[in-house]
Amino acid sequence: MSDNYGDIVSEGKSLKERFIELEIEYQAMQAYNYGNYDEYKWTDEEKLQQLSSYTNEYRDEIASWFADLDEMFADLADLPDPASLISAAEGLEPALVQLAGPIGQVDLGNGVQYPPQPNFSRLPSMENYLVDWNGVAADNFKSNYLPKFAAVAHHEFHAVASLKSALLAAAEMWKQARLDVSNIIDECNSALDDYDGGKDSADAVMALGIIGAIVAVAAVPFTGGSSAVLYWTLAGSALTVTGAVVGNPPEPKKELDIKGDSPAEICQSLREGISDMKIQWIEDEAFIRDQLYRLSDTISGYSSPSGSDGEPRPRYPYYGGYTSDHTYSEDTVHGFVLPRPSLADLGPGNVRGGFGQPEV
Structure with a gap:
């Protein structure tokens, strides 16, 4: 486990590329000989040629399967x-x-x-x-x-x-x-x-x-x-x-x-x-x-x-x-704020006597 949060976007891009490359290989294996190169005794050179051909033809399509990862990791980086x-x-x-x-x-x-x-x-x-x-x-x-x-x-x-x-x-x-x-x-x-x-x-x-x-x-x-x-x-x-x-x-x-x-x-x-x-x-x-x-x-x-x-x-x-x-x-x-005293805002202009009349 690691704390590489600051590199999430670049780590995500690298992971996306790895998904694409491995999925291309996987799909190529499924397309040729139902996933078993050795059944027909293919040579390593023939395998590479077939993989290259498959990659040229289908890479863009397969890459589109993982296109959402860029936005997903950009979101997670924020x-x-x-x-x-x-x-x-x-x-x-x-x-x-x-x-x-x-x-x-x-x-x-x-x-x-x-x-x-x-x-x-x-x-x-x-x-x-x-x-x-x-x-x-x-x-x-x-x-x-x-x-x-x-x-x-x-x-x-x-x-x-x-x-x-x-x-x-x-x-x-x-x-x-x-x-x-x-x-x-x-x-x-x-x-x-x-x-x-x-x-x-x-x-x-x-x-x-x-x-x-x-x-x-x-x-x-x-x-x-x-x-x-x-x-x-x-x-x-x-x-x-x-x-x-x-x-x-x-x-x-x-x-x-x-x-x-x-x-x-x-x-x-x-x-x-x-x-x-x-x-x-x-x-x-x-x-x-x-x-x-x-x-x-x-x-x-x-x-x-x-x-x-x-x-x-x-x-x-x-x-x-x-x-x-x-x-x-x-x-x-009032358990948090004591009531404001009634006289707190009084002054010469609003002080009143006992009968509600302004003091002279």
């Missing part, structure tokens, strides 16, 4: 770059540091511990600084804002960690996809080696690296009496987290079998293997997409209808909005 996804995930690190809160947090996706954020150490003594501040706004700030601030940071930390995990899951998926593309070319050449070496039937089994991008799931408890549960995706199947279970991607194929009794059959087996890989990529991408939809739904205050069977259903956007029977909860929204 898979997403895992490095850009990893870079985006790493760009979230500063936010996780700031949201670690007064007691610190653990990123469940990779087990990294974030120490307490020093700025939160001042929260317990904040009321001492506001002792002379009285009134409705003061009471609301002291009762409803300060006590919930740390909990909101906790939820925001895990929401950001969830986004990071989804990015890393996608990066790992495309990293393995690129490796699988490289390996399937190697396995196809191995099958052609078997055929060219005189085996009756070529057969090369390839173990797939794509194993389903994400598996573990977890639940974050909310404050404020909300029963909503936040679902997020974790990169790394070794981690087991107790919580609400969201289904995994469809079970992927563990291996591909590149085989056939002729070069054309081996090539068709290659096409089918690549099709199977692409289907798995689509399913894994859809799984990551739905996990992000669920995360977005929860942050926006939406949860699946009560009594829904199976895993939580995301709200799918469509042109003009959403069609959904999900339940909306403002308390859930």
